[in-house]
Amino acid sequence: MSALPGSPEAAATTGLDDSPVEPAPLDLPPLTEQTALEAREIIARYPVARSALLPMLHLVQSVQGYVSPEGVAFCAAQLGLTKAEVGAVATFYTMYKRRPTGRHLVSVCTNTLCSVLGGQRIMDALSSDLGVHHDETTADGSITLEHAECLAACDYAPVVTVDYEFYDQQDVDSARELVAALRRGEKPAPTRGAPLTDFKGVSRQLAGFSQYPDAAAAAAAIDAPGALGPTLVGLRLADERGESAPPMPRSGQSEPADAGEARETVRPSGETGETPGKEAADARVAAADNPAEKAGAAQAHPDKGAEYGRGRPPGGLDQSGTDTPAAGEPAGGYQGPGAGRTVEGRTPPKRKG
Known part of the structure; x- marks a missing residue:
């Protein structure tokens, strides 16, 4: 059975994509003994070996640029799984690519809010400029373009990400300038987050390894400046006003219901x-x-009396806390929409029983 899409068996197994798998490029980097050592390091993080599959797939992408058939076989051998089991995971998550990916992955959010504010126009313009559609790579190997259902940043819409780094509040012109710079080999600073690297680099980061050459470079990436933007407006205002959240209870202790009240x-x-x-x-x-x-x-x-904006029920509350009927009011529960009313001077007929 095929480990990736490309056969009826695989389509039946995954229920997803049965498009053909492209042959591996001739210049595809090999998965070396160093890759195997890092795979075993990932496996050692988990009490059950197969739990390491997700970061191991990112590791494969960090070397080869996508989850190749060789990468599927590699993960299966390391984890004692079948290639079908690995392929089922690799075809389920969209962050695992099934075809060779460009140096940069450009994702355009086309979900509701981003689309309304121009996300689809951005996607259409970039597709036209690059000569590619969703999940396709430019001939020079610089850009893979994809539309994204949601990038979880509605307060910055429309949003574009490059290798999962955010470029917020884009429009057609700014997105075109961004992609043109990427194709020239430049790395424009993201709106927020770490400095841009490339798709293989961020895949290594997702596998749990540093993509930077040394500790100083990693620290610089963590401390990189970025626009705070709309998401942190509330935090800034709270700081200006001296407001703060109530303290959290200590572990194993519960706060009384009236904690914090005068x-x-x-x-x-x-x-x-x-x-x-x-x-x-x-x-x-x-x-x-x-x-x-x-x-x-x-x-x-407990009273919910009239003085608190809500009238007392007729008869008030009895000692058990339930409503008691006022004098002359029928007892019992709901009796239907016609209960107690007359039609043309006649009383409702009594039920037989």
Whole structure:
């Protein structure tokens, strides 16, 4: 059975893509003993060997630029799996490429918000300029273009990524300039995140290894400046106003329900004749300093009385906390939309029973 798409058996196994597998390029880098050593290092991270398959597929891509048939056989041999099992995983996740990938992978979000704001126009323009469609690579091997269903950055739409690094709030012109620079061999700085490398480099990072030559280069990538942008507006405003989230409880301890409240709103005085719970609920309503807080406190009040914006049920609450009917009101549950009404002066017929 084929390990990758390209045969009816593989299509039946994966249920996904049965497009033919392209022959391996003549200049495909081999998977060496060094690759095998790094694969075993990955396997050692997991209590069950097959759990290492995902990063191992990234490792293969970091060497060969895609998950080749040789890469599938390599992973299967290292993990004691069948090639069909490895192929089923490699064809399921879109980050594993099934054809040779260009030096850079350019992904254009065409999901709803990005598309409405111009993502599809960007995709169409780049496709026209490069002469390729989705999941195709330019003749010079510089760019593989793909549309992405979602890049999880709606507040920066439209979004383009290069080797999974973000270029935010793009338009047709800026995206064209970005791709032209990539084809010239330049590496424009991403809007945020680490400096751009290439597809093989980021694949190595995803396999759990540093893609940088030394610790200094890795530290520089981590500390690279980037635009904070819309996502961190709330954090910046909180810092300016001196606001912070309430402290988290320590491990193994639970916070009381009234943690963080002023003591005068939760400590019963014993002078009102009410239960401690009702007295605290009254205090919370009184202490609310805006309509939303007052409404929330009122909804949590055990009485939910008229003074809290919600009328008492007829007859009030009995000792068990359930509604009791007022005098003259029929007891029992729901009796249908016509219950208690007359039609043309007649009372509803009684059920036989």
